[in-house]
Amino acid sequence: MVKDESATDDFARTLTGGKTEAYHHLNRSVVVSGFLSGEVYVVEEATKGKVLASAIWFPPNRELYEDTEKGKAVKPLMASLSSELDEWWCTRFLPEYAAFSENEFGEGVKKEAWHLQWIGTRKSHRGRGLAAMLIDVIRDKKGDAKMCLEVEIPENLVFYQRCGFETLNEEAHYFEGCHEKSGFPVWAMMSK
Template sequence: MSFSVRRLLNPTEEELDKTADALARAFNYSYFFSALGGKRELVAPFLRAHVNATLLGGEVYVVEVPADGIVGGALWFGPGQKFLSTAEQHAAGWDDIMSKIDTVYRAWWDNFLQEYDALCENCFGSGVKLSSYHLQVFGVVPDYQHRGFGRALITAIEDKAKLKGESLCLETMGTLNISIYQSMGFVVAGSGPAGKSPKNTDMVFTCLIKHAKTDVNSSA
């Protein structure tokens, strides 16, 4: 099947909405659903806030097909950049979402983000995540999964990182997802809980990394 991958540069509002919608569909509109107070209608806007923040501090890549346009996306933060690290990123949709959920969930997010950062530092090593290309959110709509689209979204940034010898890293949940990333060459750096979910269950994440090396056979 014909498809293409590109970085969104100076995107239209329609492209941004379609990217967020594709990610929401990839997660069956359940992405951090319980931490949004069970408000399913906030899932797509929540992911749009992620897209907006990435445009400010990272790189947004999409996969497209002729018939349906954007059907997947990957939100990357390069070395020295981090999700929600600036007031501008917070103001690009995150703060608005937080204003629409109850105080108990806003407090949960404040705690979770701190626990999550601590887990990543412990698993990857001090400063490793910040010095790598980090995959914040990644997904392909169900009808187009298992066709190599996701791998292409990873390869797009991997080729760029390889030129500088920079690593790729990410966090995920579940044995299936872990095996998928391992098939792409990622290795487990560690795992552990990032606090409790709003339903009081452990949120166990696995941290994976791929050390991209420069191509010694390439010529300048």
């Protein structure tokens, strides 16, 4: 399901150098991290068990690629990258993304919130409320905690706004990639 949905977006292409193998390792790293440190939600077709939609959330005080599980989740991804891209991840992307989160959400806010790391619905099942349902699952259980997310695809902003999220800054932060003509915009969003 994942490969069909975002194989051509600037975010994935920048993080993987456009390599298909690295792209699969990127997706796998997020899923593994979700199972180890977060919560993974899946909507399946009742008769065939085919995944129609899924979401990966990190509850308060948990996060993607936590130190305790980093090797299991990230090691195959990093091994699939060129040395130049590996260095970019470690020295530019990850530190810049952490700073972006602190600046946009506020110090420690993302860590204290429910963070939506990934969500997707098969194209054939979009517009049926499945992704919104996967957001409402957390909205119903979060208590006083906030929900937050980052958006790399401008067209997705409207969906999240309809789901009750507000863009914290109308102007996107732009991450420069490692390679020429690579990079992507990011917006931070918080639940109302």
